[in-house]
Amino acid sequence: MKRLHRLLAALSILYLVTLGLATAALAYAVAPVGDPEALGFSSSRLARIAAWQQSQVDAGAFSGAVAAIARNGKVAYLRAVGFRDRAKTIPLQSDAIFWIASMTKPVTSVAAMMLVEEGKLDLAAPVSQYLPEFKGTTVAVETRDAATGKTDITYEPEKRPMIVEDLLRHTAGMIHGVGNAKVDQLYHKHLYDKAGVFHRDRTLADVVSELAKLPLAHQPGEVWDYGHSVDVLGRVMEVVSGQPLDQFLEARLFKPLGMIDTGFYVPEAKLSRLVDPPADNWIGPPDSVLADVTKPTKLFSGGGGLVSTAADYLRFCQMLLNGGELDGVRILSPATIRRMTTNALPSGIRFAGYASGGVGPLAGSTWGLGFAVRSDAAWSLVPGSVGSFSWMGASGTYFWVDPTEQLVVVQMIHASGGSGPFQRPLRNLTYGAFRVPDHGVPDAAAAPVRIDSDTLAAYAGIYRLGSSSSRDMQVPREFGGLGVDIAIERGLVKVVSPIRGMPAAKAGIMAGDIITHLDDVAIQGISLNQAIEKMRGPVNTRVRVRVVRKGQDAPIEVSLVRVQIRLQGAADLQVVNKDGKLLIEASGDLPVLDFEKGAATPVVPMSSNEFFVDGGDHTRLAFLRDGAGPMRLVLNPGPWQITGQRIN
Structure with missing residues (x-):
């Protein structure tokens, strides 16, 4: 009888193991399907993505890339191109590990909303309720003497305290501190090391305490400006959950979703899969960022500290597309996902700083709770359905989710200039690979038609x-313009970069210049779209531009003739x-x-x-x-x- 019990127990275990294997087989599979046509794609046109990426590798834009595309819950495309190392000697594999930089922010935002759903975190609560060091924060107001170009800072109290929701939607008033303005310099001095990156030997609590000592760059709730608010959000989560951020993310998000290669550092056993940073890494000297991810760190940056793979991030995105669930694991409710991926910004919000890089009316995009959300196809520089949501990382990583098309796309690269130059081609090639239903065409050999x-x-x-x-x-779009990319920083029109060969560049206008007047009319305090519309006009018309430049006492005035500009x-x-x-x-x-x-x-x-x-x-x-x-x-x-x- 005991032998029979042992046999039945063994059979039961075998049954459970077999059932588990069957269940795993039905789980979300990252391996591509053999027939992309069944998912509505043309195989030959999907192959153009690898060809384009290879052309970028050959041109030196990045050493390698991994792209993953899923539709209707199945993976249509997963392919690696190029090399893992800067020397281009080790072929890149699709399971390569990348530093994902600001693609960390959506992950942290999702985890924060888990605490909101549990009633442990209140979006409307002042941040100081959880982090008392933020009580009584001041706001820096930078003024510039138009005649001399000299700047000064005065301080004023908050009109209202920043709330938790401000941290998720980048309306808290905090910035990154990478510009030339005096308030930027304050952030840079207190937060970064000589390489221009976070002091990773400090804890998140230490860094956030330093942030709390700094003035805000904007009044909370009035301006969308990209900054360190999600790092503060991560610290709030630590206080609320009673866990370090890395442990919370691992237990509540990564493990349940099967994100086996995502974390704040790369274990020694996986270092052979870590992709080198570019040689001319604009964030700092080579390896200044990624060298630290090769060993455990004290700093769990919820804004930019994670490493991951295309497959892991694809699983995260598929969970979002599924309304908060993957493989039977519920992370968030569908209602919360909808809230996060629709506009969360108040009417009349002003866009500043990084807004010129992909968020704001001129980009056809707004912001939810952790994601850029496509709101206007007519103004967007990239294809996709209204309601698509996305974000990117300074390392070059990028993703978007298109609910209308049931589409998820992830691109992993390490590029010195970020993902900006590589978003539009990828999105065009992806949507361009959709097949059109075949309405039938005649046999070319049958009854040929002759045309004069x-x-x-x-x-x-x-x-x-x-x-x-x-x-x-x-x-x-084609329009008459001056050929200059601009942004609004604290009410000033700042030149981000003049376009080579265009009138602004030929006249000597430089990145960092502040445009103060157009045709003798002061433009301080206008919105970004107002500034751009003023610079545009009929081809061959003339406009006088006055700028002030750091290090020069007198303003510079040039006369420019608008030329045709084609996007x-x-x-x-x-x-x-x-x-x-x-x-x-x-x-x-x-x-x-x-x-x-x-x-x-x-x-x-x-x-x-x-x-x-x-x-x-x-x-x-x-x-x-x-x-x-x-x-x-x-x-x-x-x-x-x-x-x-x-x-x-």
Whole structure:
């Protein structure tokens, strides 16, 4: 009988183990499916992502990249390109570990909302309720003498105390302290080491105590400005939970979600998977940031301290897309996820500092509780559905979630200039890989249609398309302008960077200059979009620009003539009539459906103005003209069409 009991027990254990394996097999699998077409993608067009990333590796933009794309809960694409090391001797693998920098912020924000749901953290409570050192914080007001350019700081009390919600939405008044203004210099002096990074030998409590001694750069609730508020949020979580931030995240988030390679340092056994920083790391000297992630740290930065992999972060994003759940594990309620990924900013908010880099009206984006949220497709510089949410890291990492398309995309790179230059191509190539439902095309060999040469010649030319995809993309804009990127810092119009070869750069305007007047009209205190609209105007019109520059006593005045500026990422097609056939080639910055640069693709006529590609994804196209207007080109006519207009 005892032997029978032992046998039954053994069988029971075997059954449970087998059941566990079966359950694991049904869990969210990070391995890509074998047929991306089943998820609505073109395999050949997905492959363009790796080709583009390889071109960036070859150009030295970054040493390697991992991209992961999931749709409808399944992974369509996971691929590594390039190398793990700066010397480019070790091929990069898809499980490579990257420092994700500010992509830490969404993770910390989600964890904070877990405490909110449990009733342990109150979004409307003053931060000083949890961290008394923030009681009575002052606000720095920087003034500048327009005649001399000299600055000074005065201090005023808060109009209202910063609240916990301010920490999540970057309206607490705190900044990063990386600019040239005096308040920036205060932050830099107290928070950073000589390499320009956090003193990692201090605890989060130590760093936040230093932050509490500094004045705010803005009144709480009045300005969106990117800064250290999520680090303060992490400290609030430590106080509320009674746990160090690393332990809380591991127990409540990473372990339940199966994020096995995410944490504040890389264990010795995994160091062979850690990706080198770029040689010209703009955050500091080589290895100044990443060297510290090779060993345990005292500082658990909720704003930028985590390392992770594409697969781990994909799981985190899929949980968000699923409404707070993954593999049967509930992290947050759907209602909380909706709250975090919709606009949380009060009306009339002013955008400053980093807003020019991706948040604000001119970026077509607002801010939720931890995420940038796409709010206006017409103003956005990247494609995607309204309601998509995203963020990035200074190391070059980037992700977005598109609920409308049930899409998650993660890109892991280490690039010296951050992720900015690499977001738009990735998003265009991803949405451009969506397949259009096949409405059927005729057999090219059956009953060929003949078109006279004059008709074919009328179709030749270059066509500028609104996008390279049919999925909610903004139309590339052209305008008359000065060729300068600007931001608003404490009410001043600051030059972020002049664009090479444009009027501002040719006239000697430099990054860090403060623009004080346009055509003798003072512009201090205006919003970012107002400043940009004032600089734009008809091509060949003239505008006088007055700037003040650090180190120079007298202001500088230059007269600039506006030129035509075309935003990058245009999708153009060149149509050529050759030997009685139309050949089409992508001639802009992006490939379009079956058409690529350097590969003239013949199209087969279906009627006098309708054609199709006999191969690939069988793109259909029609040439249309309304009266005496310019010729239009419509790709895949129907619900998912892309429309372009001939420009010459």
